Amino acid sequence: xxxxxxxxxxxxxxxxxxxxxxxxxxxxxxxxxxxxxxxxxxxxxxxxxxxxxxxxxxxxxxxxxxxxxxxxxxxxxxxxxxxxxxxxxxxxxxxxxxxxxxxxxxxxxxxxxxxxxxxxxxxxxxxxxxxxxxxxxxxxxxxxxxxxxxxxxxxxxxxxxxxxxxxxxxxxxxxxxxxxxxxxxxxxxxxxxxxxxxxxxxxxxxxxxxxxxxxxxxxxxxxxxxxxxxxxxxxxxxxxxxxxxxxxxxxxxxxxxxxxxxxxxxxxxxxxxxxxxxxxxxxxxxxxxxxxxxxxxxxxxxxxxxxx
Amino acid sequence: xxxxxxxxxxxxxxxxxxxxxxxxxxxxxxxxxxxxxxxxxxxxxxxxxxxxxxxxxxxxxxxxxxxxxxxxxxxxxxxxxxxxxxxxxxxxxxxxxxxxxxxxxxxxxxxxxxxxxxxxxxxxxxxxxxxxxxxxxxxxxxxxxxxxxxxxxxxxxxxxxxxxxxxxxxxxxxxxxxxxxxxxxxxxxxxxxxxxxxxxxxxxxxxxxxxxxxxxxxxxxxxxxxxxxxxxxxxxxxxxxxxxxxxxxxxxxxxxxxxxxxxxxxxxxxxxxxxxxxxxxxxxxxxxxxxxxxxxxxxxxxxxxxxxxxxxxxxxx
Numbered sequence: 001x002x003x004x005x006x007x008x009x010x011x012x013x014x015x016x017x018x019x020x021x022x023x024x025x026x027x028x029x030x031x032x033x034x035x036x037x038x039x040x041x042x043x044x045x046x047x048x049x050x051x052x053x054x055x056x057x058x059x060x061x062x063x064x065x066x067x068x069x070x071x072x073x074x075x076x077x078x079x080x081x082x083x084x085x086x087x088x089x090x091x092x093x094x095x096x097x098x099x100x101x102x103x104x105x106x107x108x109x110x111x112x113x114x115x116x117x118x119x120x121x122x123x124x125x126x127x128x129x130x131x132x133x134x135x136x137x138x139x140x141x142x143x144x145x146x147x148x149x150x151x152x153x154x155x156x157x158x159x160x161x162x163x164x165x166x167x168x169x170x171x172x173x174x175x176x177x178x179x180x181x182x183x184x185x186x187x188x189x190x191x192x193x194x195x196x197x198x199x200x201x202x203x204x205x206x207x208x209x210x211x212x213x214x215x216x217x218x219x220x221x222x223x224x225x226x227x228x229x230x231x232x233x234x235x236x237x238x239x240x241x242x243x244x245x246x247x248x249x250x251x252x253x254x255x256x257x258x259x260x261x262x263x264x265x266x267x268x269x270x271x272x273x274x275x276x277x278x279x280x281x282x283x284x285x286x287x288x289x290x291x292x293x294x295x296x297x298x299x300x301x302x303x304x305x306x307x308x
Numbered sequence: 309x310x311x312x313x314x315x316x317x318x319x320x321x322x323x324x325x326x327x328x329x330x331x332x333x334x335x336x337x338x339x340x341x342x343x344x345x346x347x348x349x350x351x352x353x354x355x356x357x358x359x360x361x362x363x364x365x366x367x368x369x370x371x372x373x374x375x376x377x378x379x380x381x382x383x384x385x386x387x388x389x390x391x392x393x394x395x396x397x398x399x400x401x402x403x404x405x406x407x408x409x410x411x412x413x414x415x416x417x418x419x420x421x422x423x424x425x426x427x428x429x430x431x432x433x434x435x436x437x438x439x440x441x442x443x444x445x446x447x448x449x450x451x452x453x454x455x456x457x458x459x460x461x462x463x464x465x466x467x468x469x470x471x472x473x474x475x476x477x478x479x480x481x482x483x484x485x486x487x488x489x490x491x492x493x494x495x496x497x498x499x500x501x502x503x504x505x506x507x508x509x510x511x512x513x514x515x516x517x518x519x520x521x522x523x524x525x526x527x528x529x530x531x532x533x534x535x536x537x538x539x540x541x542x543x544x545x546x547x548x549x550x551x552x553x554x555x556x557x558x559x560x561x562x563x564x565x566x567x568x569x570x571x572x573x574x575x576x577x578x579x580x581x582x583x584x585x586x587x588x589x590x591x592x593x594x595x596x597x598x599x600x601x602x603x604x605x606x607x608x609x610x611x612x613x614x615x616x617x618x619x620x621x622x623x624x625x
Contacts, residue, residue: 047445047623050448051449052445052448052449052623052624052625053623054621054623071449071450071451071452075450076446076449076450078442078446078449080442082441082442082443082445082446083441084333084336084441084443085441086336086337086338087333087336091336094325094328094329095329095332095333095443096443096446096447096450097450098325098329098447098450098451139446142450143450146450
């Protein structure tokens, strides 16, 4: 159990419609990324899901019940690492975790997993003296101490170094493997790619894609990228080859229907006997797929507007 | 394997944890420390001032005695003058002002004058800090904003009672030091019998606490509605000063918080001559003393209801 469902959520601030019917689901045992450009409505959706903002229509459900009514199953990490600067780490966890466990052993277990508990003295220090990354770990600890079925994280990678991010990702993977439902937002897609299983893409307050990471990356077919010294010879052999924008001169891509076809094309190019500087079968990265999706959606919108 | 998630804590466990959290935040707040130190300094200043006034009665009584035609009489006659003559009333009161029997009364008089503003400023900062540190959002998501505020409001009422009781206790303790000092330096002090104020200290404590709680809850409500500690604190300073101006224009305005607070102070605190804090400006008259209690309680409910009602509909940032 632990299916998160966003059902036709609408949210306006004054005359501005921020969410315009957001619907998607996040499954337990998976990490779902809610992606979108700046201003798409990701943080607003998190605020609606956690009960911090009231939607004009729609609701966010956990196992069929509104999330704000099941706070004891929820752990939240907001975009800003909010702590009480005058309290130490322990007391911050107790106050901010709210109804979560106050068991000192549980706090140590969570803090240890995050690397916060390596030095107990750190948790005894006032949180105002923590670095940004340590504050991020502390607020994550506040959420985890609650033993949540649903974990919502807004921009967890923001402002953290590689070491802290590794601790966070290891912890999130562990929780995913335990069967918890995890949804996070983020801008740094290259960093998040190795972590997430599913993706929901928000654009201008509506979902333009929802599916697995593999499905998103598969929206554009795989291609063979090749770089040669003598483009003329390649052009005569493979008529479909197109120059890759932004790549060094002599780089061409051949679009294929499937990975098998791409591999066959790569073998064919190798067999041409022309000197190759690079030859690669490529699929979109998360960031490329995301960018491509948004561009395609933008074109569609323009066309619709034009037709209308 | 999917997990079922934690079992929600029972009502009493949740309440106790929230109560502990708020108590911790309260005790660790710099504003609590600053305002407590300011209050202690003020009470010490009040005690020194009252002591100085009482001590000065040695010469004042002699002067009043001679002015009433008692010059050259025996010490017995002077003693009778001090004990019972109408011209010596203010001098008696000034000395009684330091008597152990009035210790709680004099400190509560001081707290009654400044307590409402003090508690309003403190409440505004205590509630408003959650917005300033942006912890309101985390607590609202994890615990529920109304629950958090409900416990904060309960703490504001309790803090009013505790502060009031502490002031009464401080007065009783201070009198154990000041009165023996006065006895050692003023012969008149020993001539006077213990005054009987006729009001139980417990009722005095509650009367002062009621006014403080009303203004503390008002400041909390304004802070929640505006998300600004500064606005709440300013309201706590400005409103008690503006209300007397309004209250003078209608007999019905005894229903204003200030009218009720001033009425409760007048009913329960004895303002002796020479005291550090004087009586409040004339309060509009309520139909009966018990209505002041009822009115204060109603204001507490109004501000609490407004805070919790607003919190339930509020977008928290």
